[in-house]
Amino acid sequence: MRSNVEGGHPSERQGARGVSPQPLSLPGLYVHVPFCRTKCVYCDFYSVTRTGLEDAWLDSLAREIALYKDRFTRFDSLYIGGGTPTCLDERRMAALFHTLHEHFTFSAGAEITMEANPDDLDGPRLTRIKSLGVNRLSLGVQSFDDNELAFLRRRHTAAGAERAVSAAGDVGFSNIGIDLMYGLPGQTHDTWLATMTRAVSFSPAHLSCYQLTPEGETPLSRMVGTGGLLLPDEEQSADLFLLTSRFLEAHGYMHYEVSNFAASKRLCCRHNQKYWEHVDYLGLGPAAHSFDGTGRWWNHRSVERYCEALNRGMRPVEGEESLSPEQLELETLYLGLRTSHGVGLPSLGKESLPAVRELKRAGLVTIRAGRLRPSRRGYLVADSLPLLLSRY
């Protein structure tokens, strides 16, 4: 699930206001909960349905935390993702938070997000999650259309998703994000607009809209690969992307990253901004990735291999790489041009100026406050912008 307009980006229409990220200084902490009750048709994230491994995973997680507790001590964002964190029962969820707080410190006002499946939520459950310190919920709704949810093999119904979003507001969550998907087979502008209209009726703080894309060895990839399923072509996908951006901006949301929209600058996801801003983050759990400013490492994509390594007192790392200053610079360019914050013009060098002028003329970028920022149409080709910058 990742992502992607004439008439100009909000940065052009609203007096050119790109979203400058909130100051990010402390590292972020990500915990991967690798369990799901069932698998969705499109999902390439690492998760297993063998929930009998939960206790072994929790024990190993405590060991992994102990390995890093002197290297990473304080965070201002915690993101519990997966998988489906809300698969964990009350005892295991409390144990997870207890272990995290035993070894790490979170600054006052830290953003603490938990991904949640609407099917796992009701008032009492949400109250208990909130009592653990979670102050931001990311709800995997995907659609408010029951036929689309059935195709995606989601566990919840549209009515169930509505009940979960309402219940989250009722127990006092004010920072709620809703994840949606577009580009589904049979989806029309009208059905997608109906889903977005339903989503904004709850006034969520944040919306993530990803295009349904065949990834890896998923059932969706197989259906597309054998010709059994036709997904929207490039032009139709671009139409849906532009429709999404225009609709959500018209409803007051800032399009601050290719797939992400926030009701205000304060409500942009602090944790995810760290990935785009090259701020350090520690990832714990199977398949989790970490970054420390000069290098990156990633854990085994298997609960069993992850647990085995930690049982032997080893880091559960499958691979790592150091990044040269040139590689870091290139990544900064790629990541920056996916966000409305963009990249500083001086970092591009004088030799890029003719290319910058061409991209501006083509309506793919804007320049404000010394920064090159993607326009709405620029977001559509965000991953190609660095190449286009060098080609002109």
Ligand code: SF4
């Ligand atoms: S619930 Fe989320 S992590 Fe689990 S299979 Fe579905 S999309 Fe993947």
